[in-house]
Amino acid sequence: MKKSLLVLMVLIVAMISAACSAGSESTASGSEAGGKAGSKETLTIAWYPNESGADLKDARDHIGKIIEDATGKKVEHKTTTDYIIAIETLASGNADIAFMGAQGYIEANAKNEKVQPLVVSSGVSGTLDDAVYHSWLSVKNGNEEPYKDGEGFSIDNIAGKDFSFVSNSSTSGFKVPSEGIVSHFSQKDEYKDLTADDLLEGGKFFNEVLYGGSHQGSAVNLLTGKADVAAFCDFCVANYVELADGEENTPGATYKVKDDAAEPFNTIPGEEFKIISVTPVLNAPFAVNTENVSEEDHKALVEAFTSDEVANNEKIFVPEDSELSGLFSKTDKERFLEVEDKWFDPIRELSK
Template sequence: MKKAIIGFLVLTLLLLTAACSSNGSSNGSGSSKKTITVVWYPNESGADMKSSRESIDKVIAEATGKKVVDKLTTDYNIAIEAVASGNADIGFLAAQGYIEAHKKNEKVLPLVVNSGASGTLKDAVYYSWIGVNAKDADQYKSNGEYSIEGIKGKKMSFVSTSSTSGFVVPTSRIISQFKSDNLTQDDLQQGGKFFKEVLFGQSHQGSAVNLLTGKADVAAFCDTELGRYVDLKSGEFNKVGATYKVKDHAEEPFNNLGGKEFTVLAVTPVLNAPVVMNTETLSKADQKKLLDTLTSDKVADNKEIFAPEGSKALFAKTKDERFLKIEDSWFDEIRNLTK
């Protein structure tokens, strides 16, 4: 009887060990995983970005031979936590989101980032905007030039405290401009210290909607997320003083805001958003397959991923844009903004 019990316990232990090994997430092998989960920020979780998500998913599936599942979100922190905790293997996070995920779990590392038009990292940037309703724009002129000098005491909308271009960069710009106020990023997260009131749109689109519906006087958002909903009405794209008009048949959440206009008071370059991975849940073999595939000429020439300007794809193809391998140290520039 005792031998039978011992045998049963040994068998149980062997089965448990085999189960743990097959999971593969604890030792970073991930070799037996049959699915790869990709988490998306709220900005890319909308119905209008479905085909773009599917194009990326298709490349991942073909590279690894595994099923790809999307995890859509309504909050930046949910996406960051999903990658950090291992509930997602891959995420399309902005620089600040990556930094936060890496801080939570050092096994989260950058995989690739989209280059600039040169095909290099030298111009791998997009732009953070601080905008106001066009009808109020003249109130924000200083010596005949548009300026953020007049935003103090206004109702402000940011994207999320985890947003690079929708919070970290614009608040750094404000702190630098208003040095005599001795501001911190904490001061700019809530009303009373500098702003009358502070809102968070939880996406770049949401922040812009806060502005255009009158909930906020000033708002921060970025060019890449707003570009597909608006047309340039006057000025030069990505230049201070440019005015943009919401397209008449823009998709949600701008579907009822056609014709609304906003003017940009500040334009700041921001490091492009990386595709990141949890190296503990994604096998080394899959990591290599993904890196080799994503940085290939085939993907660079894939018009469903790097599409002509004006399309709804995540990445625009103007010249030599492509994915490039990226290291953690590339994001130190953004890290230094929050020290």
């Protein structure tokens, strides 16, 4: 990783300190209108494609139970197949709550300022200081030689390759990696005018650009040979892969698809990839549409999510040695913390 990308990492971490469908669930289609705050008997939560798989139904239901117990209202889950659907569903009031990346929250808030963050998961310290996950650029294991730079790795040779992003509304699957790529390559005369828009499709910087639709999908694009390099995050593939060699979240680390991995990894057990770049990203929030969610319910939700009871609930914060598939892991002091809109300004700054 070159100095420009390291600078981006340092800036994000510094700004953090300063201030990722099944059963009876329905697919989001924008057909259910939002009501007046407090008048609703059902609260609807929208999920990104990353969290919409059948293997995560129990995890979604456990979150739903927190909401039901806190508000006394029924919870309906809307799983989606597209980031834009989830973002628009919350912004338009067709969903009341959503779990979304920082970029998705920013886009929803820009569409409707009544969309506000509720909570985020903390870092290992139990604070916001290390409340980050990681955006990876990865290659198939065995194909890493062109990206080596002495004892480390460089992204110099990703130009001209077939590349997979997640979605252009993904924080760690597009916004952060594209900014890192532009920052790195714009220092070279050949690419001094490079912009993030140039990365959206093939022919300008990459040979071909694919979109996985989810972090899992982007990883599968890489492992099935459709892409030479792919962007996806640690958080969203953690249930499907395991460390095979090296140090976690470090360039050079190798990960392997678990033998019993669920879809879409179930057809490629044992396939391996190697990380060539790692960038920290602000943790994903639960966000609410305050036009639909009353002040009373909002307060109750914050109190419930940030409680010690939830922090110690092993179905929510899943221990490392657990066989459960969860959305959040427990290694030390992880918990949910209330957060304000301004906490996401570091991601907003990437678009300026």
